[in-house]
Amino acid sequence: MFSLKITEEQRIAREMSRKFCAKEITPKADALEKGEEKIFPVIRKFLLEVQGTGLIETVEDLEEWVQGREFITRNLVSIEVSKALPGFALSMGASLELCSFSILATGSREQQEKYVLPLVHGEKVGCWGLTEPEAGSDIRAMKSTYKKTPDGYILNGQKTFITNAPIADIFVVYAQGEKGYSAFILERGMTGLDTSPPFEKMGMQSSPTGAIYMDQIKVPKENLLGQEGQGLFDAFRVLTNERTVTPSLMIGIMERALQEATKYAKERVQFGKPIIRFQAVQFLLARIWEKLLASYSMLFTLGQMTELGLDTTLLASAAKLFTSEAATQSALDAIQVMGGHGYMREAGVERLARDAKLMEIGAGASQIQLMILGRKLLESDSVEPNPLFFGPSLFAKKE
Numbered sequence: 018m019f020s021l022k023i024t025e026e027q028r029i030a031r032e033m034s035r036k037f038c039a040k041e042i043t044p045k046a047d048a049l050e051k052g053e054e055k056i057f058p059v060i061r062k063f064l065l066e067v068q069g070t071g072l073i074e075t076v077e078d079l080e081e082w083v084q085g086r087e088f089i090t091r092n093l094v095s096i097e098v099s100k101a102l103p104g105f106a107l108s109m110g111a112s113l114e115l116c117s118f119s120i121l122a123t124g125s126r127e128q129q130e131k132y133v134l135p136l137v138h139g140e141k142v143g144c145w146g147l148t149e150p151e152a153g154s155d156i157r158a159m160k161s162t163y164k165k166t167p168d169g170y171i172l173n174g175q176k177t178f179i180t181n182a183p184i185a186d187i188f189v190v191y192a193q194g195e196k197g198y199s200a201f202i203l204e205r206g207m208t209g210l211d212t213s214p215p216f217e218k219m220g221m222q223s224s225p226t227g228a229i230y231m232d233q234i235k236v237p238k239e240n241l242l243g244q245e246g247q248g249l250f251d252a253f254r255v256l257t258n259e260r261t262v263t264p265s266l267m268i269g270i271m272e273r274a275l276q277e278a279t280k281y282a283k284e285r286v287q288f289g290k291p292i293i294r295f296q297a298v299q300f301l302l303a304r305i306w307e308k309l310l311a312s313y314s315m316l317f318t319l320g321q322m323t324e325l326g327l328d329t330t331l332l333a334s335a336a337k338l339f340t341s342e343a344a345t346q347s348a349l350d351a352i353q354v355m356g357g358h359g360y361m362r363e364a365g366v367e368r369l370a371r372d373a374k375l376m377e378i379g380a381g382a383s384q385i386q387l388m389i390l391g392r393k394l395l396e397s398d399s400v401e402p403n404p405l406f407f408g409p410s411l412f413a414k415k416e
């Protein structure tokens with residue numbers, strides 16, 4: 018049964034992640050952000066040493082591992098990683114929670130063996146390409162196309178802002194064809210497949226982002242992912258999964274912001290006393306804590322709902338919306354508490370604000386999450402806002 022008390026297994030997983038981050042990520046964070054060190058060798062080490070993925074040899078092991086990845090343990094690990102370096106969590110998530118997840122959700126046994134096993138071992142890097150230059154929030158406007166041939170498909174088009182694209186070996190991409198939107202698995206080295214160099218961006222610097230170019234790629238028929246025409250339906254499931262794991266990344270950022278700013282406020286003396294003694298400073302810190310506690314509550318509710326097999330679509334939208342905005346504001350408030358020092362790169366807090374901002378845009382911008390919630394209110398005859406106590410549907414239709 019779901020419990021708020023942390024289990025021994027969860028405690029060990031969190032401790033192992035903390036130790037790994039302290040030894041392998043935090044000391045290298047600057048070098049990873051500047052691109053002087055590559056991110057994937059460290060991700061690989063994390064997967065093997067902390068997640069134990071080296072023990073997964075077959076698809077059966079994989080299924081067992083996926084089923085055993087209990088929600089809270091998984092998220093406690095993700096919080097630790099994000100606290101150390103959010104870009105690390107983002108790149109690892111794109112390979113595992115987006116690329117692998119989409120192949121696990123709808124792929125054949127052969128596809129899971131060929132692609133997911135090397136992804137979970139960290140031997141290969143995965144990316145997930147939905148967004149296009151003219152299709153961001155309006156994903157149905159995508160221009161990438163596929164055409165059926167006797168032995169497979171021909172793909173043309175372009176994807177942009179794709180996490181890990183510049184370094185990926187395995188690509189899940191979506192294109193439009195005769196039967197609608199469909200998903201395909203591409204491999205680096207296929208003729209006609211190319212990627213851009215990493216884009217320069219505001220935050221999440223250690224996580225490479227880029228474009229995917231598809232020029233007359235001949236894709237074998239066994240690389241169709243899921244059912245032809247079902248691509249967007251499958252993509253929305255992947256997005257819900259992404260929104261379910263986003264709160265842990267944002268909690269990592271808020272925890273780090275609160276810790277750094279509180280420590281600084283206790284040490285910094287102005288007007289003859291530590292600045293934490295000023296109520297105005299205490300209130301800034303208390304606001305971060307308030308947001309952090311609310312975010313944890315949302316995360317645990319998502320865990321409870323996942324365990325009960327309830328539909329998390331709406332809560333995942335609300336949690337992604339709330340925690341991403343809360344993390345950006347918390348990081349900005351931490352800078353305020355730390356004054357000029359907080360504004361300096363060296364303090365490491367301004368990076369948290371730049372990193373957090375991404376999640377108000379990616380996986381569906383805040384306005385899109387509001388539309389998802391707003392549309393539901395508009396469509397429903399009666400609203401049952403508590404997801405836990407009143408059964409599987411947040412919104413019951415009138416009898």
Ligand SMILES: Cc1cc2nc3c(=O)[nH]c(=O)nc-3n(C[C@H](O)[C@H](O)[C@H](O)COP(=O)(O)OP(=O)(O)OC[C@H]3O[C@@H](n4cnc5c(N)ncnc54)[C@H](O)[C@@H]3O)c2cc1C
Pocket residue numbers: 111145146147148152153154155177178179180181218221226375378379380381382383384385388
């Ligand atoms: C660092 C980074 C990594 C990313 N990684 C990936 C990845 O791995 N895979 C992937 O597929 N994509 C990825 N993305 C893309 C991301 O999902 C898109 O940026 C996002 O969906 C928004 O699309 P857009 O940027 O085209 O903005 P637009 O859709 O052009 O939106 C611009 C603004 O208009 C608002 N808006 C749009 N439509 C409406 C509406 N109907 N009502 C109200 N407001 C609206 C938006 O909320 C936003 O504020 C990544 C983006 C970034 C920046």
